[in-house]
Amino acid sequence: MAQVLQNKQVLFKGYIDGVPNETDMELKVSKIELNPPPQGSQAILVKNLYLSCDPFMRGRMRDFHGSYIPPFVPGQALEGFGVSKVIHSDNPNYKPGDFITGFTGWEEYSLIRRTEQLRKIHPDDAIPLSFHVGLLGMPGFTAYAGFYEVCSPSKGEYVFVSAASGAVGQLVGQLAKLYGCYVVGSAGSKEKVDLLKNKLGFDEAFNYKEELDLNATLQRYFPQGIDIYFDNVGGDMLDAALLNMRAHGRIAVCGAVSQQSLSKPKGIYNIYNLIIKHIKMEGFLQSDYLHLYPRFLEEVSSYYKQGKIVYIEDMNEGLESGPAAFVGLFHGKNVGKQVIRVAHE
């Protein structure tokens, strides 16, 4: 007879405008029967171990169907990247005991029907399991594809990274340093600035909240101008960077976390710099580069094992802490990649 267990869930309550609040989500305790998935369903039943908090999830809280990913369904559990352990499987690619990463529910146990985009993890003592939603997951791959493929870097170039201690930025900066670039990062607290300079190896870093005139700030850190701006924030920082780009500069537009909370984003006024300096500004999604994923996994795992890069996580304990952890992203509370530990293996 099937085992019946409690299944705590974080439910999405309904569509929102502006910054997410904890009250937009609801903790519910359901029950779940740990039955094998129906025969022929190809589904797997998993126990979730780690859940990832990512800014893009905010986009799924709006009632907007024109994006690359559909909105959440009110009344159902949130969905996001996770690391899970297979309990039952109707899929020949996965067997009980396997570790997988990919989209899962914000709950203790999930039935995953769409298994095509899951990735099996081969546990490695040298690499924490949770890194598969960070350094070796979507954020890490975003940094990798964005830096190498969108920024077209050259050795010795001047690189600026915003939200530089975040899930993506911290790897962009380290890859740029390994590539031989000069790297400056911005972040929103003294603690983060210290991490950038002392732990992540950035050449310089500043706290944007203490700067009155971002144009002057960038002039100070880049008297010769910026070759590459890896933009994780949009808004005023993007506008200031446009003024400080060098000829033939490249801007990778990766995120606009400063703008996610605004129903009408702030205007960008310095677009004309694209013309006079021949700047390429390119938005991208890591999903456009999935053919590079195997190479990324190999290279970045190897860098990590060799101690050439580090990766900072902000780990919250328990599914209950999920809503606060997610909301914290939009207030810069997380220091490093925000993860929720749902269960110890």
Add this chain to the structure above:
Amino acid sequence: MAQVLQNKQVLFKGYIDGVPNETDMELKVSKIELNPPPQGSQAILVKNLYLSCDPFMRGRMRDFHGSYIPPFVPGQALEGFGVSKVIHSDNPNYKPGDFITGFTGWEEYSLIRRTEQLRKIHPDDAIPLSFHVGLLGMPGFTAYAGFYEVCSPSKGEYVFVSAASGAVGQLVGQLAKLYGCYVVGSAGSKEKVDLLKNKLGFDEAFNYKEELDLNATLQRYFPQGIDIYFDNVGGDMLDAALLNMRAHGRIAVCGAVSQQSLSKPKGIYNIYNLIIKHIKMEGFLQSDYLHLYPRFLEEVSSYYKQGKIVYIEDMNEGLESGPAAFVGLFHGKNVGKQVIRVAHE
């Protein structure tokens, strides 16, 4: 003894903000001795036949030294592209009677000291001399380099061109049609829209001044979305185009004529579309592609001679008409490429 002649000139009076006015320029009649240039100077003395009115000249009227080209000098003649005939030469590359194109003064006769960027014209009865500042000059080459090199077109793609009947836009649209694209243009009058549809071969065209909601307009003309936007205007049209781009679209940022007159440009609010649709937005200057100039001249001359493309000029007679013709650019008065005929050969 040297011949002494009247030399009418259009002088630049002083730095301005906002839209240029005729009163920012001054007509002056000087005298000039048609002496051979000093020996060893490498200079040439020319009689100017055609002068080109180009929006980029507005940038040289500001007291701003950070651009790719220095500002005009108050009290001196304006400078711009022209077609001229050599009268005297101290340069072995040019002899009296040669026709040349390149930077010259807004005056009847000019002493040209910087001859490196001049181009000798080989007169061809099938191609009007004035086309060397239009179809075969900087605007035509801007269209050519921008369309082929920046837009990376594919056959069958949906192309939108703003300021489509202008010096650059009219060629972009025709090149795109020859390439097998579907092409829609915007312009600012019924007359221009008629030209686009009936003479220049655009699939569709609209008068942006009659449209209340540019987003809805573009949705109507591009129900499937835009693959390539060749942006000659910036501002609201760029913002509306961003909303209507397809995934992996490309925006060539060529000009921002709608913004040239504003001391503070309007904001662009839809930059986040770059991310969700993986759009590349690239500013460019034709001068970055000069290695393609010979190929451009050959191909576009050949298209023209075969009747595959046409080119519309707006010809003003006499240097006196220069200031009004130039100012007219910023009010959309010109229909086609604005040229001033200074003298008949």
